[in-house]
Amino acid sequence: MSAAFEIFLQGTPGLEEALAEEARATGFAKAEAVPGGATLQGQWTTVWRANLKLRGAGAVLARIGGFPASHLSQLDKRSRAFPWGDVLRPGVPVKVEMSTSAKSKIYHAGAAQERIERALSESFGATIDPEATVVLKTRIQRDYVQFSVDTSGESLHKRGHKPAVGKAPMRETLAALFLRQAGFTGEEPVLDPMCGSGTFLIEAGEMAAGLWPGRDRRFAFEDLATFKPDLYARIRSEAPQPRPLEELPGLFGSDRNAGAIEMAGRNAEAAGLGGAVTLAHRAVSDLERPAGPPGLVIVNPPYGARIGDRKQLFSLYGRLGAVLKERFGGWRAAIVTSDGGLARATGLPILPPGPPVAHGGLTVKLYQTAALR
Incomplete structure (x- = not known):
């Protein structure tokens, strides 16, 4: 050992x-x-x-x-x-x-x-x-x-507590690293205006609460000769006491699809974050700035190679950018997309993007802004 x-x-x-x-x-x-x-x-x-x-x-x-x-x-x-x-x-x-x-x-x-x-x-x-x-x-x-x-068995993105998955989902592992790239430390509010099944919000909430991602699942190493159940139990007992939900920064999600909001709510409850996540059924145009300090808007919107016609998506990205500029002064934005033209169509002051990342058979990048004015 x-x-x-x-x-x-x-x-x-x-x-x-x-x-x-x-x-x-x-x-x-x-x-x-x-x-x-x-x-x-x-x-x-x-x-x-x-x-x-x-x-x-x-x-x-x-x-x-x-x-x-x-x-x-x-x-x-x-x-x-x-x-x-x-x-x-x-x-x-x-x-x-x-x-x-x-x-x-x-x-x-x-x-x-x-x-x-x-x-x-x-x-x-x-x-x-x-x-x-x-x-x-x-x-x-x-x-x-x-x-x-x-030693893992099933992929580690399967945390063991996500009962509902929507279309074109982002893996939890990828969402966690994008949050890290966007500078999220667990101390600021997070808003996802196209939240789908809630992956960004749940990962952010677990990070803020100090919850271990593998706490609810089994691993292949438990079937190896090297596995010592008593020692493993002691290691699991090292998990820190999670931060109380009322002390977490705000976690806000919205989506124009009512079914997605229902899924996100179920997933948040299963992860033990139901009391910390605020969800709303609304379009991007109706997005409201939450009360409190500024934070991070992070979103995985549709892009032409994945969903729909690229030309029809320019207006969606434009609306998103206009709403953020109008209502979210002081907040940062982070957008995952395979299409730099769509990211720039937001009209936001986009910084140089992150490295190309393999996702769902496509190559995407994280496009970020500094605090919006």
Whole structure:
């Protein structure tokens, strides 16, 4: 349990640095951004904490070891000698996922996967199941075989307390990192005028309350040989007492779709934030400035490549910008869109956008403003 190994935090391409910053701020001091996520060194207790506490990671992978192999017979032999029992639990089914590099002599992923599955089955007694919760991710690059275990199971954006999902939803992990990019610290009000199922509001509320995102769900690491239930229970007991709802900054959401407002309300209640989120069924044109100090308006509006005709969306973005300029002096705005032309159609003083981010088969950016005048 004390030996250190590499841990890979799988992230959204384009937001690797934001994920590494979150990890460092959460206590994983030496996290470093790498393509596709962030890495750090730690023990199995580090893995458990990362799954429980990180908002921006989609999965936590434990690098459990590897060996050089330049042909299939060598891969077979060394896979049979690998100490699977140090990590995998006998009797727990395993799924093998395989990727190979053109820079390796073993280039046929299917053949390599077959050898590893056979080795697991015959030398360790593992049951190979394509639906298994425990996933062994195998990568062969430059004739080196690297084994990693996905310790999360279901993607970490599935917090375990969101019963309702609308159309074109934004993943919670992505919303959390966009909030971080927008400078949200949990101390200012947040308003989403096209809130859908409420993802931005709920992530902001949980961040402000100090709630751990993994508090309500199970993880694949609970099926590994390295899992110690009593020690894990003690780690879960470290969770801070959540900030009382009445002390949270305002969380305001509206949408022209009544069904979306109903979903957002149900999701806020399920997350334990029902008393902190204020929702209204209204169009952007009817948006009202909440009483109190200025804060952050963050929104994931429709964009032409995703919903509707691009030309018809210019008026929507224009109305949004006009309302914000007229009624939201002192507030900052953050807009997620795949179309810089639409962002500029708001007429807001847009700052240079953030990096391109993969989202729903598209590439989006976060367009922000300073405090509006």
